[in-house]
Amino acid sequence: MIEYRLEATGDPVFVVDLKLRVTREVVWVSRSDLEASDCLRVLIRLGKIRVSSGARSRVSKLPPPPKRRLPSAVARSRPGGKGVAATPATAPVTQGVTPEEAQAMANKAAQTAAENAVKMAVDALLPAIRAIQQNPAPAAASDLDLRIEQAVARALGSVSFTGPATSSLKPTTGPDEPLFIPTGIVKDTVESLTIKSDSSKSEDLDGAASALKALRTGKSKGKK
Amino acid sequence: MSKKSAPLGIGCDIGTMNIVAARRQEDGSVETSRVRDAFLDLDQSAKRMLKLSGVNYLDQGEDGIIVVGDAAMEMANVFGREARRPLSQGLISAGEMDALEILGVMIKNVLGDPATEGEACYFSVPASPVDADRDVVYHKGVFERIVTECGYTAHAGNEAMAIIYAETAGDGFSGLGISFGSGMCNLALAVSGVEALCFSVARGGDWIDAGAAKATGSTQSRMCAMKETGVDLLNPEGREQEALALYYKALIEYCIDQTAAEFAKIKDRFSLPRPIPIVVSGGTSMAGNFLPFFEEVFEKKRKKFPVEVSEIRHASDPMNAVARGLLIQAMQEHDED
Numbered sequence: 001m002i003e004y005r006l007e008a009t010g011d012p013v014f015v016v017d018l019k020l021r022v023t024r025e026v027v028w029v030s031r032s033d034l035e036a037s038d039c040l041r042v043l044i045r046l047g048k049i050r051v052s053s054g055a056r057s058r059v060s061k062l063p064p065p066p067k068r069r070l071p072s073a074v075a076r077s078r079p080g081g082k083g084v085a086a087t088p089a090t091a092p093v094t095q096g097v098t099p100e101e102a103q104a105m106a107n108k109a110a111q112t113a114a115e116n117a118v119k120m121a122v123d124a125l126l127p128a129i130r131a132i133q134q135n136p137a138p139a140a141a142s143d144l145d146l147r148i149e150q151a152v153a154r155a156l157g158s159v160s161f162t163g164p165a166t167s168s169l170k171p172t173t174g175p176d177e178p179l180f181i182p183t184g185i186v187k188d189t190v191e192s193l194t195i196k197s198d199s200s201k202s203e204d205l206d207g208a209a210s211a212l213k214a215l216r217t218g219k220s221k222g223k224k
Numbered sequence: 225m226s227k228k229s230a231p232l233g234i235g236c237d238i239g240t241m242n243i244v245a246a247r248r249q250e251d252g253s254v255e256t257s258r259v260r261d262a263f264l265d266l267d268q269s270a271k272r273m274l275k276l277s278g279v280n281y282l283d284q285g286e287d288g289i290i291v292v293g294d295a296a297m298e299m300a301n302v303f304g305r306e307a308r309r310p311l312s313q314g315l316i317s318a319g320e321m322d323a324l325e326i327l328g329v330m331i332k333n334v335l336g337d338p339a340t341e342g343e344a345c346y347f348s349v350p351a352s353p354v355d356a357d358r359d360v361v362y363h364k365g366v367f368e369r370i371v372t373e374c375g376y377t378a379h380a381g382n383e384a385m386a387i388i389y390a391e392t393a394g395d396g397f398s399g400l401g402i403s404f405g406s407g408m409c410n411l412a413l414a415v416s417g418v419e420a421l422c423f424s425v426a427r428g429g430d431w432i433d434a435g436a437a438k439a440t441g442s443t444q445s446r447m448c449a450m451k452e453t454g455v456d457l458l459n460p461e462g463r464e465q466e467a468l469a470l471y472y473k474a475l476i477e478y479c480i481d482q483t484a485a486e487f488a489k490i491k492d493r494f495s496l497p498r499p500i501p502i503v504v505s506g507g508t509s510m511a512g513n514f515l516p517f518f519e520e521v522f523e524k525k526r527k528k529f530p531v532e533v534s535e536i537r538h539a540s541d542p543m544n545a546v547a548r549g550l551l552i553q554a555m556q557e558h559d560e561d
Contacts, residue, residue, distance in 0.1 A: 181365040186328040186373035191282055193293050193333045196258045204540060205254055208393035209552045213559060215397060215417050 002031045006040075007050045015040050015049075022049055035105065044102040051102060232339055232558040234376070235550025236331065236347040237383070238367055240311045240407030240430070241507055245334040246547035254551070256544045257334045262307040263326045264296040265289070270303075282329065292326055306445065313426045314350045314407035315363045324366065331370050338375045344557035345376035346550035348383040350410050354482060356426035379557065384412030385419055386549025391503045391539050399501045400531065402479060403546060404508035406430050409479050413487070413500075413531070420494055423486050427475055429508035435474075436467035452510075457517040472511065476521045480529065487530045499532040505539035505546065514538070 310323030387401030
């Protein structure tokens with residue numbers, strides 16, 4: 001599963017629709033969450049959050065060092081109340097989704113939403129236009145313009161501009177990622193190579209083939 | 225389309241070091257074809273020399289020329305280079321786009337044309353390694369595509385199970401098959417032809433070469449050459465051979481330990497009615513006195529080994545056992561027609 005790494009570039013920010021607090025410490029989100037969250041996209045565009053792609057390291061981590069119990073006075077003296085030192089900022093990530101790519105994703109989502117809205121508007125307009133065509137009132141051209149304008153206004157009034165649902169962006173191929181296997185690996189004209197060939201007797205092979213056949217036949221009969 | 229009277233079906237063992245195909249002939253014999261799974265890219269300037277020495281190569285135009293197979297290993301020594309290997313640790317890596325075309329050429333050459341349209345071809349696929357985060361899905365998909373593009377109906381067959389089919393017919397297809405390959409070791413435990421346990425470890429002949437080379441300050445290719453020209457594991461001579469023997473021992477112990485660990489996970493699910501044989505095979509098992517050496521190492525572990533072993537034996541044809549086992553399975557496809 002592709003996951004994206006989020007880090008706050010400055011102060012911690014809260015992504016409302018994901019209910020996720022992003023600080024300078026790395027937080028991982030799935031691709032579907034990234035694509036579904038409008039807030040996150042906006043924050044990325046504003047440069048509040050840095051996003052990069054990659055896989056979580058599967059190498060087992062070293063066991064955490066034993067916690068050193070601090071004297072309570074020292075712990076209390078730290079700002080923040082818990083006596084925990086601030087985590088250093090992680091190094092900037094050079095690979096992954098750039099702000100431009102995030103912008104492009106956001107634009108694409110907006111375009112899809114706009115297309116859906118237009119489709120819905122047209123669907124809403126069609127009955128009105130049909131009604132006009134069926135009852136052609138002897139009206140002046142200016143009156144016709146006015147009526148069309150009113151019909152459009154009514155139609156648009158019933159359309160709400162919403163972003164695409166999360167499910168529409170989810171991959172249709174299921175949780176497993178599709179595997180790209182290139183075609184045309186074997187060319188029609190293949191150069192001949194020097195191949196070492198050897199010939200040997202096949203009694204063992206014949207015996208094994210017959211035994212395997214008998215075993216399989218026996219098993220299939222047994223099943224019946 | 226000339227082999228009409230020979231039995232149909234072909235087996236193809238795709239290994240890190242060699243690609244071997246096995247096919248039955250009209251006279252009943254088994255013909256095996258082998259090509260070294262290696263290539264070397266050279267400049268156009270080397271073309272003349274290769275022509276003079278009669279070496280076949282693939283002309284890539286401005287990108288130079290590519291020498292494939294055994295010649296690549298020989299030319300690598302001539303030019304002081306390391307030959308490139310399309311497979312690493314038994315598997316093709318997703319980023320090796322250059323290697324795909326080379327693999328296509330090699331497999332097409334060892335398989336030849338199918339005897340009939342859609343003739344069955346079983347090709348070997350390793351089991352997922354228990355000690356490395358690599359999966360075999362892409363590997364399997366690539367070779368399925370290559371074999372299909374060669375005109376065959378592709379079937380994937382487990383590498384170690386092929387040894388079971390080729391070597392344990394007399395034991396009712398029950399046994400522990402171990403393929404000591406170059407990139408990895410594949411192991412399968414079968415009971416009456418049913419796969420009970422199947423896994424691989426990402427260590428093999430290359431791991432031995434690398435370890436021994438590091439220990440002695442030598443090179444990996446020198447260790448490989450020493451291994452192939454003959455090393456007596458029971459009587460190693462000199463530091464380098466001793467290092468090789470040490471790493472061989474470590475590899476065998478590792479395989480035995482991993483088998484015990486994997487078996488422990490499934491021991492409640494089935495029972496072995498009688499002792500089973502261990503059959504060892506593969507190019508790495510061709511070292512001198514490998515079998516007694518294996519037995520010696522195993523004896524020290526026998527008490528803790530969870531399976532009762534009747535005997536330990538070498539495959540009758542260790543370099544071709546996997547291809548022969550795959551051939552048996554391919555022939556079954558046509559017997560069922």
